[in-house]
Amino acid sequence: MFRTTKNIYRALADSTRREILNLLSKGEQTQSDIVKEFNISQPAINKQLKILKEEGFIHVRKSGRYRYYSLERETFEVAYRQMVGEIGTMLDQTLMDLKHYVENKEEDDD
Amino acid sequence: MFRTTKNIYRALADSTRREILNLLSKGEQTQSDIVKEFNISQPAINKQLKILKEEGFIHVRKSGRYRYYSLERETFEVAYRQMVGEIGTMLDQTLMDLKHYVENKEEDDD
DNA sequence: ATTATACATAACCGAATGGTTATATAATAT
DNA sequence: ATATTATATAACCATTCGGTTATGTATAAT
Numbered sequence: 001m002f003r004t005t006k007n008i009y010r011a012l013a014d015s016t017r018r019e020i021l022n023l024l025s026k027g028e029q030t031q032s033d034i035v036k037e038f039n040i041s042q043p044a045i046n047k048q049l050k051i052l053k054e055e056g057f058i059h060v061r062k063s064g065r066y067r068y069y070s071l072e073r074e075t076f077e078v079a080y081r082q083m084v085g086e087i088g089t090m091l092d093q094t095l096m097d098l099k100h101y102v103e104n105k106e107e108d109d110d
Numbered sequence: 111m112f113r114t115t116k117n118i119y120r121a122l123a124d125s126t127r128r129e130i131l132n133l134l135s136k137g138e139q140t141q142s143d144i145v146k147e148f149n150i151s152q153p154a155i156n157k158q159l160k161i162l163k164e165e166g167f168i169h170v171r172k173s174g175r176y177r178y179y180s181l182e183r184e185t186f187e188v189a190y191r192q193m194v195g196e197i198g199t200m201l202d203q204t205l206m207d208l209k210h211y212v213e214n215k216e217e218d219d220d
Numbered sequence: 221a222t223t224a225t226a227c228a229t230a231a232c233c234g235a236a237t238g239g240t241t242a243t244a245t246a247a248t249a250t
Numbered sequence: 251a252t253a254t255t256a257t258a259t260a261a262c263c264a265t266t267c268g269g270t271t272a273t274g275t276a277t278a279a280t
Contacts, residue, residue, distance in 0.1 A: 013237095025201070032255085089132075150268085154270075222279100230272085232269105236268100239265100242261085244260095
């Protein structure tokens with residue numbers, strides 16, 4: 001009932017992944033470029049890239065021995081909008097609830 | 111560099127927790143009320159509530175043997191804004207990048 | 221006083237996470 | 251042909267996660 005097609009929540013759950021996305025948002029990067037930006041091993045980065053790819057947030061372009069990673073902007077944006085919508089709704093509802101509470105302050109009976 | 115004060119990403123990572131938040135957004139609920147809404151055990155819900163509380167997204171009011179849970183609207187909203195800001199920036203940057211790419215289509219040399 | 225209800229907590233469990241090291245493979249450079 | 255570089259993959263490990271059952275404790279109801 002609450003799952004987005006692409007699980008943006010999973011993608012964003014880890015800080016390394018968020019930083020990778022942030023990095024890629026500045027432009028295409030090879031895997032080794034990305035690895036250089038972190039203090040963790042190449043296989044560790046590779047795994048996180050795999051998860052981001054699984055969830056559809058990034059895209060790989062192969063060229064020679066290089067892999068160029070970039071944001072899958074479309075997917076990302078759609079998922080993002082959905083997430084913002086969901087959470088936004090919750091916040092709206094709390095306002096509604098507060099409004100209801102204020103309005104019915106005196107008459108506790110319904 | 112990328113961590114919010116309250117870890118909204120962690121809070122939202124699990125679908126049960128998101129559903130709890132959604133439920134609470136409609137108004138205060140006792141723990142047993144919440145338990146009834148799910149197919150999982152009371153201790154399981156209790157654990158998720160503990161995490162949401164840890165991250166500051168909900169609040170408990172004790173009354174008799176009941177625990178009334180409600181959204182900590184303030185924290186939630188601040189974290190939400192921050193998250194939207196962070197991700198929004200990423201998306202803006204990809205636009206920027208795209209713009210740069212489009213503008214420099216013909217001249218690959220900078 | 222006894223029973224029922226709401227919640228808390230402990231012990232346990234399997235699976236997923238997020239990293240590691242070691243090693244293989246593929247492409248490039250020398 | 252050999253060495254180097256980029257990436258992939260396997261095996262391993264500790265921790266976290268998200269649930270379970272069992273049981274304890276506090277409050278309320280009978």
